[in-house]
Amino acid sequence: MNWISKMFSSSLGQKLIMAITGLFLITFLIVHCTLNSLIFLNDGGVTFNAGAQFMATNPLIRIVEVVLFIGLILHVAKALVLTLNNNKSRPVKYASYDGKANSKWYSRSMGILGSLLLIFLVIHLSHFWIGTKAAQFNGTILSHNTYLELKEVFESPLNVLIYLLGVISLGYHLMHGFQSAFQTLGINHKKYTPFIKSFGNVFSILISFIFAMMPIAMHFDIIK
Amino acid sequence: MSGNMNINLKVWRQKNGKSQGKLVDYKVENVSPDMSFLEMFDVLNDRLINEGKDEPIAFDHDCREGICGSCSMYINGRPHGPNQGVTTCQLHMRSFKDNDTIVVEPWRSAAFPVIKDLATNRSAFDRIIASGGFISINTGNAQDANNLPIPKGDADDSFAAAACIGCGACVAACKNSSAMLFVSAKVSQLALLPQGAPERATRVLNMVAQMDAEGFGSCTNTGACEAECPKQISLTNIARLNREYYKATLFSSEG
Secondary structure, rough: HHHHHHHHHHHHHHHHHHHHHHHHHHHHHHHHEEEHHHHHOOOOOHHHHHHHHHHOOOOHHHHHHHHHHHHHHHHHHHHHHHHHHHHHOOOOOOOOHHHHHHHHHHHHHHHHHHHHHHHHHHHHHHHHHHHHHHHHOOOOOHHHHHHHHHHHHHHOOHHHHHHHHHHHHHHHHHHHHHHHHHHHHOOOOOOOOOHHHHHHHHHHHHHHHHHHHHHHHHOOOOOO | OOOOOOEEEEEEEEOOOOOOOOOEEEEEEEEOOEEEHHHHHHHHHHHHHOOOOOOOOOOOOOOOOOOOOOOOOOOOEEEEOOOOOHHHOEEEEHHHHOOOOOEEEEEOOOOEEEEEOOOOOOOOHHHHHHHHHHOOOOOOOOOOOOOOOOOOOHHHEEEEEEEEOOOHHHHHOOOOOEEEHHHHHHHHHHHHHHHOOOOHHHHHHHHHHHHHHOOEOOOOOOOHHHHHOOOOOOOOOHHHHHHHHHHHHHOOOOO
16 A cells, blocks of 8 residues: 555645545535525525524534545644645745746735635634534534524625625635646546636635625625 | 847855855846857856956856756746756857846755755665666667567657756745656656656656655655656656556555
8 A cells, every 4th residue: 555655745646635635525516505595585584593403413414524624624634734835945035026927826826815715714714614513512402593694794894805805715716726626637638628727717716705705695685 | 249248147055055045146248149058157267267266157057958957957947947948058149138136046856955055965766767767778789679569659658758957946836846747757758658658667666656755845746847847747647656656556566
């Protein structure tokens, strides 16, 4: 089994972990975004709460939650290792550096965007996930009203601002990350790469837009 | 002559690999727009030698035809300067304006240590090639050209990858100073041809291992290398390198 450890300690193997966990986290975003979009039904959170309760009680989802956290930790840990190594590979920096001449700013800022996302995630989990976890342990999950929590959190303009910044970081992180993951997997061909790139851009903008609409709609009472 | 320019240079001067370097200002007057960038340095060096105060500026150059991969100046924040698809020797002063200030630095990478001024040691690339960038061939009479059928598309892709001159602009441009574009070109040019098949798996495994050992960074797919490559080597080669690497690891008995 030496070949496995050899592969995953090489730069290419570590990047493979980044790509696979990245795409896995994207599938989570799709589920998360779809479920949260139930608030747009504007039915006082009845359907949304039913969905949230399903997610909080279904045993399969509980297992996937653990896998999700492992994926997230791997993605962050590998990013940290690779970034530190990349910084070491250029000890003397350039006096003049014209990055915009050859690449997009967000493709060069994945570390910063990812760090912003991580900070956002800690705030986000403290807002919602911890409450749900506590309810799970106390056995009060069936009466737990996540929709009410949403309303309370998004009453604060500061929270709305934090969520918008988080969502913007997410959008740019995905714009590069989506197509970059396919390139790392070795999927690059003139037949489908243009599609992957444009699909990635549309997906990133769309999912960020839908996420951004949630705090805005709640704050301005568009959703009762 | 009319149309000649005055250029303000800020050039990285460093005595040797151990000493600290710094940017030094030079004013070069009466520069013809038809001069190449390197010829402008020749003029400046001529002056420095005649004045006898300062040592001439060390920089790499050989063919001055854009094919050898020796010249390696990082000009105003970009390897080989502002133009696409050219090396520093094929960059001409008409690409600049009168009284422009131009910052000239060496390639910056832990794997390319500075020897002196603008000259860096790029033997790391040679060691990567030695680790697998070759094929075993039969000696004796040359085979008939059509003995080995090769699809036209593969031959074209292989030839496009083989255009890499190993100058290191990809490393210089990359924010991680990754050598992926170079290694991917060298793996691709052989992986696409039947002659490259016998060493296919060992080649990619050894070359990637050597690339990592040399201290190059990893690829974050920004595409800066492709944009700055004087031979316009395509990013599809990097995807092929990834595929070749996974295939060799998972499906060959090597590694």
